[in-house]
Amino acid sequence: MFPFTRNYFRYQNQSLIKRTFLTTKRGIMILAFIWCLPICYMISKKEELTTHLIRKRFDCRYIFTAPETTTTLNTVIRKNFTTPPQNVANISKNAQRSVIFLKTHKTGSSTITNIMQRYSKSNKLNVALPKCEHRFCYPEKFDKNLLFLHTKGNTYNMLFNHAVFYKEKMLKVMDPGTKIITIIREPYSQFDSAVQYLNFKKYFNLSGILPLLDEFFKIPEESLKSFLQSVNLLEGEGSFALAKNPNAFDLGFDVWNETPEYINEVLNSISQDFHLVMIMEYMEESLVLLKNELNWELEDVVFFVHNARKFKDKNTNNINDATKKVLNWNKLDAAIYKHFNETFWVKVKTSPPEFYTDVKTLREWNLSLVNHCTLYKTTDVSNTLIKKYSEKNRAYLCTDILKEDIPFTVWFKMMRQFNSRSLFSNKW
Numbered sequence: 312m313f314p315f316t317r318n319y320f321r322y323q324n325q326s327l328i329k330r331t332f333l334t335t336k337r338g339i340m341i342l343a344f345i346w347c348l349p350i351c352y353m354i355s356k357k358e359e360l361t362t363h364l365i366r367k368r369f370d371c372r373y374i375f376t377a378p379e380t381t382t383t384l385n386t387v388i389r390k391n392f393t394t395p396p397q398n399v400a401n402i403s404k405n406a407q408r409s410v411i412f413l414k415t416h417k418t419g420s421s422t423i424t425n426i427m428q429r430y431s432k433s434n435k436l437n438v439a440l441p442k443c444e445h446r447f448c449y450p451e452k453f454d455k456n457l458l459f460l461h462t463k464g465n466t467y468n469m470l471f472n473h474a475v476f477y478k479e480k481m482l483k484v485m486d487p488g489t490k491i492i493t494i495i496r497e498p499y500s501q502f503d504s505a506v507q508y509l510n511f512k513k514y515f516n517l518s519g520i521l522p523l524l525d526e527f528f529k530i531p532e533e534s535l536k537s538f539l540q541s542v543n544l545l546e547g548e549g550s551f552a553l554a555k556n557p558n559a560f561d562l563g564f565d566v567w568n569e570t571p572e573y574i575n576e577v578l579n580s581i582s583q584d585f586h587l588v589m590i591m592e593y594m595e596e597s598l599v600l601l602k603n604e605l606n607w608e609l610e611d612v613v614f615f616v617h618n619a620r621k622f623k624d625k626n627t628n629n630i631n632d633a634t635k636k637v638l639n640w641n642k643l644d645a646a647i648y649k650h651f652n653e654t655f656w657v658k659v660k661t662s663p664p665e666f667y668t669d670v671k672t673l674r675e676w677n678l679s680l681v682n683h684c685t686l687y688k689t690t691d692v693s694n695t696l697i698k699k700y701s702e703k704n705r706a707y708l709c710t711d712i713l714k715e716d717i718p719f720t721v722w723f724k725m726m727r728q729f730n731s732r733s734l735f736s737n738k739w
């Protein structure tokens with residue numbers, strides 16, 4: 312019809328203005344058509360992608376094309392297993408999918424958090440995320456107002472970022488049947504790590520001439536107590552909260568009450584509230600206990616040590632003297648560690664016969680992954696997770712297990728923002 316109109320005006324000897332106008336109009340229509348082609352193509356691809364996403368229950372591995380998001384750690388590991396697929400499915404159905412990991416400070420908790428993050432990602436679980444960066448506005452006690460993009464009535468499968476424990480309020484936002492776990496560490500090494508990492512030298516005006524713990528304990532106890540009780544714990548990102556019984560603080564208790572009666576009350580409360588208290592010094596044993604408690608697979612708890620700090624003081628006399636001072640200063644933490652170190656080994660003794668076989672296997676797998684992901688070479692360990700895999704697939708295996716806590720939390724938040732209903736909700 313358009314050529315006919317053009318010829319009609321031509322034959323009628325219309326003015327140059329009209330011919331120019333029509334030529335311009337035709338050009339505009341052609342340009343519009345050219346512009347519309349890619350837009351229409353993008354719309355059609357978006358519809359195709361949307362359909363694909365719905366079919367895959369919003370599995371984000373299909374949104375991004377980066378290699379690390381196309382192959383999960385668990386997917387790669389399972390390929391080396393001799394267990395039939397139907398058995399894996401049965402285990403998955405019975406696995407515990409609702410867990411609170413109370414993340415304590417300077418206890419190896421970042422390693423456990425990485426395990427929880429990987430499990431949540433690969434199983435598309437709904438994660439409770441903190442409004443304040445990577446912590447639930449620590450050192451405030453947990454409250455639902457500290458949740459990132461929380462909608463009324465929404466409940467979660469996993470909670471694993473730093474928070475001060477508040478059982479009742481935490482369970483209100485979690486799915487029914489949630490299990491609660493945590494990890495603790497020998498008080499002297501934990502406190503020494505906190506003093507070094509949290510810059511007590513600056514906060515307490517220490518000279519740095521003597522070892523920091525020696526200088527710290529040269530401050531009169533009453534002066535320390537007076538200062539710490541009066542200071543705003545919100546200063547220094549909660550660093551002052553770790554200056555006295557840090558485990559007890561994270562677990563939600565009064566760090567200044569160290570009477571025998573209160574200590575017994577604390578121990579009974581933790582025993583009732585927590586399904587498992589792990590010990591950092593026995594990480595592999597702790598993770599096999601975790602696997603058994605949650606009915607997970609051994610592959611789910613392979614790990615790299617995250618945020619580790621090497622202890623440098625080799626003077627035994629200094630250590631022994633400082634240990635006594637730390638245990639005296641942190642009586643509540645010392646009692647918690649002593650009690651749950653004992654109950655830990657009771658759990659080990661009553662574990663299934665294959666417990667130590669699992670511990671040995673886990674150590675072998677961890678060794679394989681260390682060599683594989685840091686040196687990029689195949690190890691000679693028999694029956695390892697990765698020895699059959701090509702060079703191309705090696706980088707895929709390591710991505711999430713090497714990812715630190717904060718980048719992983721940012722990733723989860725990006726996914727939450729992508730869809731406010733949560734990409735990893737199991738309620739679809």
